[in-house]
Amino acid sequence: MADSPFDLTGRKAIVTGANAGIGQGIAVALAKAGADVALVGRSSAAETRDLVEAEGRQAIEIAADLSSIGPVSDVVAQAVDAFGKIDILVNNAGIIRREDALDFSEADWDAVVDTNLKVLFFLSQAVGRHMVGWASQSGERGKVINIASMLTFQGGIRVPSYTASKSGVGGLTKLLANEWASKGINVNAIAPGYIATNNTAALQADADRSRQILERIPEGRWGDPSDIGGAAVFLASRAADYVQGHILAVDGGWLAR
Secondary structure, three states, rough: OOOOOOOOOEEEEEEEOOOOOOHHHHHHHHHHHHOOEEEEEEOHHHHHHHHHHHHHOOOOEEEEEOOOOOHHHHHHHHHHHHHHHEEEEOOOOOOOOOHHHHHHHHHHHHHHHHHHHHHHHHHHHHHHHHHHHHHHHHOOOEEEEEEOOHHHHOOOOOOOOHHHHHHHHHHHHHHHHHHHHHOOOOEEEEEEEOOOOHHHHHHOOOHHHHHHHHHHHHOOOEEEEEHHHHHHHHHHHHHOOOOOEEEEOOOOHHHHO
């Protein structure tokens, strides 16, 4: 695979929210392509670490509560100390709160927007400063991959702060691409559709709602975290060097319906 434009051998990645679900799927996919991975989150990522190491790659766990920007500088410092540099950042960590817009609280607004948007920006900023330092010297490119949502494109219901934050992720992805493309950094996003994870367990268990969802998806199935992993490998690789500010929907055709 050494001559493949998708080869990530020797590349060093940070994946936030890597303990399970989409974050785990991305971390494992990056490892399969050759990358070493720093697994960031407030819950144990031991299972993900074992899966990454089973691919013959190095994995480190960095404990951090990304509900605020407090841990950002330490996360970057630990990853650089372990790996020497950071080539890839995947901003996957995120939360959701559900309530009618008429009753939505300020606390739920702030919690979601801080985690999903504010921390994403400042972690990207910190890693971007690091990437600019080596990209200009080496001729290689840094890769920032944000996890957006179907609600980057649609409104949804009962998730006002989540919709606002994921719409913001789409805008920030484009802004950072505009500013950083000339500095040797690609910034893109993945918008997952309905993926079978713990976060969607209640929807999967609701027979009527699950049927309604599947009826709209041309693929006729829930997505798997590995589906998002494949898209992340593409955006992290040399194959995507000319892809900038793009929001890649991995949704089984949901948006096309």
